Amino acid sequence: MNAPTPALVARPERLRLVGQRRQFLGIMHQRLMVGMLLFGLVIAAVLLRLIWLGLFGDHAGRQVGPSALLPTRGDIVAREGKPLARTIDSWTVALQPAKVIGDKRVLAANLSRLMPEKDAAGWLAEINSGKTFIYLRRRAAPRLVQALNALGEPGIALSREPDRLYPQTDLAAHILGHTDIDGRGASGMERAFDDHLTDAATRGEPLVLSISGRIQQALEHELLSAKTRFNAIGAAGVLLDIRTGEILAMTSLPQLNPNIAGNMDPEAQFNRATLGVYEMGSTFKTFTVAMALDTGDVKGMGQMYPCYDRLALPGGRVITDTHPFGRACSVAEIMMESSNIGTALIAAKVGGERQRQFLKQMGFLDRVPFQLPERSRPLSLKAPWGEADTMTIGFGHAMAVTPLHLASGYATLYNGGVYRKPTLVKVDARHPAAPGRRVFSEQTSYKMRSLLRLVVTKGTGKKADAVGYRVGGKTGTAEKPLPGGGYSKTDNITSFAGVFPMDEPRYAMVVMLDAPRATAETYGWRTAGWNAAPTFGRVVARIAPMLGTRPDLKRDANMGEVLPYVREEK
Numbered sequence: 001m002n003a004p005t006p007a008l009v010a011r012p013e014r015l016r017l018v019g020q021r022r023q024f025l026g027i028m029h030q031r032l033m034v035g036m037l038l039f040g041l042v043i044a045a046v047l048l049r050l051i052w053l054g055l056f057g058d059h060a061g062r063q064v065g066p067s068a069l070l071p072t073r074g075d076i077v078a079r080e081g082k083p084l085a086r087t088i089d090s091w092t093v094a095l096q097p098a099k100v101i102g103d104k105r106v107l108a109a110n111l112s113r114l115m116p117e118k119d120a121a122g123w124l125a126e127i128n129s130g131k132t133f134i135y136l137r138r139r140a141a142p143r144l145v146q147a148l149n150a151l152g153e154p155g156i157a158l159s160r161e162p163d164r165l166y167p168q169t170d171l172a173a174h175i176l177g178h179t180d181i182d183g184r185g186a187s188g189m190e191r192a193f194d195d196h197l198t199d200a201a202t203r204g205e206p207l208v209l210s211i212s213g214r215i216q217q218a219l220e221h222e223l224l225s226a227k228t229r230f231n232a233i234g235a236a237g238v239l240l241d242i243r244t245g246e247i248l249a250m251t252s253l254p255q256l257n258p259n260i261a262g263n264m265d266p267e268a269q270f271n272r273a274t275l276g277v278y279e280m281g282s283t284f285k286t287f288t289v290a291m292a293l294d295t296g297d298v299k300g301m302g303q304m305y306p307c308y309d310r311l312a313l314p315g316g317r318v319i320t321d322t323h324p325f326g327r328a329c330s331v332a333e334i335m336m337e338s339s340n341i342g343t344a345l346i347a348a349k350v351g352g353e354r355q356r357q358f359l360k361q362m363g364f365l366d367r368v369p370f371q372l373p374e375r376s377r378p379l380s381l382k383a384p385w386g387e388a389d390t391m392t393i394g395f396g397h398a399m400a401v402t403p404l405h406l407a408s409g410y411a412t413l414y415n416g417g418v419y420r421k422p423t424l425v426k427v428d429a430r431h432p433a434a435p436g437r438r439v440f441s442e443q444t445s446y447k448m449r450s451l452l453r454l455v456v457t458k459g460t461g462k463k464a465d466a467v468g469y470r471v472g473g474k475t476g477t478a479e480k481p482l483p484g485g486g487y488s489k490t491d492n493i494t495s496f497a498g499v500f501p502m503d504e505p506r507y508a509m510v511v512m513l514d515a516p517r518a519t520a521e522t523y524g525w526r527t528a529g530w531n532a533a534p535t536f537g538r539v540v541a542r543i544a545p546m547l548g549t550r551p552d553l554k555r556d557a558n559m560g561e562v563l564p565y566v567r568e569e570k
Helices: 012-056 065-069 104-114 120-127 142-150 188-192 194-198 213-229 258-263 281-295 331-336 340-350 352-361 387-394 403-414 442-458 532-543
Strands: 083-095 134-140 156-165 234-241 247-253 304-307 327-330 472-481 487-500 507-514
Touching: 083 142, 104 120, 104 142, 134 142, 134 156, 142 156, 188 194, 213 234, 213 247, 213 507, 213 532, 234 403, 281 331, 281 340, 281 352, 281 387, 281 403, 281 442, 281 472, 281 487, 304 331, 304 340, 327 331, 331 340, 331 442, 340 352, 340 387, 352 387, 403 442, 403 487, 403 507, 442 472, 442 487, 472 532, 487 532, 507 532
Parallel strands: none
Antiparallel strands: 083 134, 083 156, 234 247, 234 507, 304 327, 472 487, 487 507
16 A cells, blocks of 8 residues: 655745745736826827817927928919029028137138138138127038038037929029028019018919010020120020010010029119110011001001102201111111101101000000019100100110010001010919900901011011921111210111011011121121011021921911012012
């Protein structure tokens, strides 16, 4: 018989340790749960606080919520979407003299080496000037920032701040304008739409301009080439869609770069297209003939006028023609050869009061009502005009307007006779074309087509023709006024104002050269037919395909209305 197995009995000490361990684990578990609960409550409180601040808090100028993700200033783009102005982060470098701990002479020498616009003595004077804060460079290049940071000087402060960038440099610079040091619009569309570009409700969408980047570039390039070729001191150009009033391109030369607005040449800052007022010479004759057609004072293109060698105006002034007829001439011939005498006689028939009313309706007596703040009022004689004044204005003198005025006038005359405000904002469903007002009858508008085409095919504007594009237009040459009074005998303002295609007018354009010089190419001439006209033709040949206008040798304006009244000289 086996002996019974002895029972295992735990020692009292072991039982006590197990109990203590279980008690300890329970306490730790409770503490952990309490800690996690408290942590969750803290996180919840923070989230609730952030939501509260986002919805109801006093931001005191700080950007929170969705607006914080938007640029501080909206983009400006061309009608195709090409970026013209946008906001980026850039480096700003400053000096805080009170925090400089190194040798000031060594620091001055290093600053002179990295930023040579001042020598070491100049930088030392700045360090010792007593100023608390000195901007060294805004929009600093990364290489400069790296070099300054490597100096290890606490007195040099580096920071990032919003900056306005014009990625196409000088393209459409006079239209865009620029911002000031605080990022506010200082000129151009930047100034005109400053509130729109900075408002959180609108700055998320780009401001879409009416101009085409490609066409703007072509116009600028051709005008710059002409300015250089004819050694002019300046130039301007405007292209309008006559149906909508949209400015598709506009430029002024000399060019400027808005990225360096603080160092711009004052001459370059001047916008010749909207601020410069000039006597546009014979380009005005188109309006004089149109007025007379509209009033019935001219019955047709064959109406005759005594275009002899000289015409004495009331008051004793005598006018002559560059291409004298020495005989009676038709209205068609007056325009074709740009007769001062013939146009003056037509203007006298219209009369000063009716002439003034027409010019007022076309906007020639007021600033152009469009977006740019840089715009000038035309210079004209005070009413009432005498007969001599009426005749002089009739052939393009004694009245000065901007190139934009002139382009808008041609758009009015050839779009069916309706004046429509020009615009630099793209016309679409959100921004419809401005309502117009009738100035000329549709019949007058139609009759003037063949007359303007005649000037290019047989008259003074032959060099403006672009094969296949049916260009119509008028040359204009005017002597520049002198500061002390009178007119220069050596400097002209030359211009060409035209429309294309002439059978179905769609685009009006003006090109102007300021004081072009005679060259071997022009055989010593410095008139519009030799410089502004060929410039116009080159621009049309380049931009017409971009506008969807194809060359067509089988189409043209109805020349049967004018050709019978043009005498072929033997």
